[in-house]
Amino acid sequence: MTIKRTLKITTPYGEFNRKTDTAYTHAVVRESIRAQQALTQTYTSGVHGRWIKDRGFAVTWHGSEQAARNAAAKPYLWDATTVVLGTFPVEA
Numbered sequence: 001m002t003i004k005r006t007l008k009i010t011t012p013y014g015e016f017n018r019k020t021d022t023a024y025t026h027a028v029v030r031e032s033i034r035a036q037q038a039l040t041q042t043y044t045s046g047v048h049g050r051w052i053k054d055r056g057f058a059v060t061w062h063g064s065e066q067a068a069r070n071a072a073a074k075p076y077l078w079d080a081t082t083v084v085l086g087t088f089p090v091e092a
Contacts, residue, residue, distance in 0.1 A: 024061040026068035030082035
């Protein structure tokens, strides 16, 4: 049985967390109109559920700082109009 840990990042945009068994080290926070619109929807699972949990921000988690930087340099899969707000380390 795998034990899931709660990972957390603290940013100027708030705290974000994930419960996972993956050892993510960094996360990218993006401003997303589509994610913000999800706050008015009734979705509770999948990407819409994550957007709601993350208060309308698009947050992706990565296994290294370089992976996060690479992801930040590319368009976000679910909303190509996002604006990268920053790359943040996972708190120990």
